[in-house]
Amino acid sequence: MITAAEVAERLEAIRDRIARAGGRDVRVVGVTKTWGVDAVRAAAAAGCDAIGENYAQELVTKLTGEADLPPVHFIGRLQTNKVRLVAPFVDVYETVDRDGLAVEIAKRVPGARVLVQVSPDGDPDKGGCALGDVPALVERCGALGLVVVGLMTVGPTDGGPEVARVGFRAVRRAVDDLGLQVCSMGMSDDLEVAVGEGSTQVRIGSALFGPRRTTG
Ligand SMILES: *Cc1c(COP(=O)(O)O)cnc(C)c1O
Numbered sequence: 001m002i003t004a005a006e007v008a009e010r011l012e013a014i015r016d017r018i019a020r021a022g023g024r025d026v027r028v029v030g031v032t033k034t035w036g037v038d039a040v041r042a043a044a045a046a047g048c049d050a051i052g053e054n055y056a057q058e059l060v061t062k063l064t065g066e067a068d069l070p071p072v073h074f075i076g077r078l079q080t081n082k083v084r085l086v087a088p089f090v091d092v093y094e095t096v097d098r099d100g101l102a103v104e105i106a107k108r109v110p111g112a113r114v115l116v117q118v119s120p121d122g123d124p125d126k127g128g129c130a131l132g133d134v135p136a137l138v139e140r141c142g143a144l145g146l147v148v149v150g151l152m153t154v155g156p157t158d159g160g161p162e163v164a165r166v167g168f169r170a171v172r173r174a175v176d177d178l179g180l181q182v183c184s185m186g187m188s189d190d191l192e193v194a195v196g197e198g199s200t201q202v203r204i205g206s207a208l209f210g211p212r213r214t215t216g
Contacts, residue, residue, distance in 0.1 A: 001038050002035070002038055002039050002042050002209055002210070003042055004041070004042040004045035004046050006042070007030070007039070007042040007043055007045075007046040007048075007208055007209070008045075008046035008047065010207060010208045010209075011028065011030075011046050011047060011048060011208060013207075014028055014191070014202075014204055014207060014208065015028070017191060017192060018191065018195055018202065020192075021191070021192040021195035021196050022195060022196060023195035023199070025200070026195055026199060026200060026201065026202060027049040027050065027200065027201040027202075028048055028049050028050075028201075028202055028204055029048065029049065029050040029051070029052040029073055029075070029184075029201060029202065029203040029204065030043035030046075030048035030050070030051055030052065030204060030205075030208050030209075031052040031053075031054070031075065031187075031203050031204060031205035031208075031209075032051055032052065032053060032062075032205070032209065033052070033053055033054040033055060033058065033076070033205065033212070034058075034212050035209050035212075036062070037062050037063075037066065039209050040062060040063070040066065040069065041066075043070075043208065043209075044068065044069050044070055048070060048208075049070060049071075049201075050070050050071045050072065050073050050091075050092070051069060051070055051071070051072050051073065052072075052073045052074075052075040052094075052203050052205075053072065053073075053074060053075065053076070054074075054075055054076030054077075055076055056074075056076075056078070056079070056082035056085050056086050057082075057085070059072075059074070059086055059089060059090075060085055060086065060089065063089045071091035071092060072089050072090050072091050072092075073090070073091065073092045073093075073094050073203075074086055074090045074092070074093050074094060074095065075094045075095060075152070075203055076095060077095060077127045078093065078095055078101060080100055080101055080103075080104040083101075083104045083105055083108050083109070084108050087108050087109050090109075090112075091113065092113045092114070092115065092149070093105055093109075093112060093113070093114045093115070094114075094115040094117065094152040094184055095115070095117045095127055095128075095152065096114045096115065096116050096117060096137070096141060096146075097116065097117040097118075097119075097127050097128050097129045097137075098129065098137075099137070099140060102114070102137070102140060102141045102144055102146060103144060105146060106141075106144035106145055106146050110145055111145055111146070111147060112146055112147070113146075113147045113149050114141055114146050114147065114148055114149070115148070115149060115150050115151055115152040115182060115184055116129065116134055116137050116138055116141065116148060116150075116151050116152070117129065117151070117152045117153065117154075118130075118131055118134055118151050118152070118153045118171050118174065119153065119154075120153060120166070120167035120168075120170045120171055121156065121167055123156070126154045127154075128152075128153060128154070131170055131171075131174060134151065134174050134178070135178065138178055138180075148180065149180065149181055149182045150175055150180045150181055150182025150183055150184060150200070150201075151171055151174055151175050151178075151180060151182070151183060151184070152182075152184035152185065153167060153168070153171045153184070153185045154185075154187070155167060155168065155185065155186075155187070155190045155193070155194070161189055161190035161192065161193045162193060164185075164190045164193050164194070165193050165196075165197060168185050168186075168193060168194050168197035168198075168199070169197045169198075171183065171185060172185075172197050172198035172199070175198075181200070182200055182201055183198055183199050183200045183201065184199070184200070184201040184202075184203065185197075185199045185201075185202070186199045186201075186202035186203070187202065187203055187204060187205065188204055188205060188206045188207035188208075191204070
């Protein structure tokens with residue numbers, strides 16, 4: 001059981017790290033994947049700007065019947081056949097990285113707010129489209145009636161936080177070139193680098209809730 005007081009204390013530490021990295025008005029998405037509804041409620045009470053969930057079925061099970069939550073962001077790889085399942089719960093789809101997914105979201109949730117996920121290093125495992133494909137996908141989403149608020153990226157998980165810098169810089173430049181607002185990048189271990197490169201939204205799991213529980 002994780003309490004709102006614990007999460008509030010850790011959130012304050014995160015906001016300190018953001019401030020020391022030069023960030024202003026950076027939103028904090030509390031990533032509650034693998035954690036129970038106690039973490040979601042604690043994140044809400046502690047003042048996280050949004051809740052982030054990665055897995056469709058886990059999200060539905062956890063959030064059914066919950067009220068007074070901050071906006072819920074879907075941040076995991078999303079199969080098209082799961083869009084309908086999560087639609088009643090999700091406010092922002094952060095991981096639109098292909099045409100088929102954009103089409104399905106537009107069909108199930110007309111006018112949905114989305115981010116296009118970018119993989120600047122082209123690593124297909126994490127999801128995300130190539131940087132060169134971003135303008136066309138953003139335009140396509142718009143044509144489908146989706147509201148593209150920004151771009152999202154996941155930094156490399158190996159080699160330390162500095163490894164993420166060039167990719168973060170490229171994604172922030174693409175956000176500016178396309179006239180978008182949100183630049184979702186930075187997690188527990190690389191938030192300083194992300195904020196230094198212009199992140200407007202970090203997604204924080206373990207630094208708020210403790211080590212992730214392994215899922216089956
Ligand atoms: C798990 C996850 C996070 C949070 O990672 P931490 O290292 O626990 O802060 C952020 N973004 C995405 C896409 C994730 O899957």
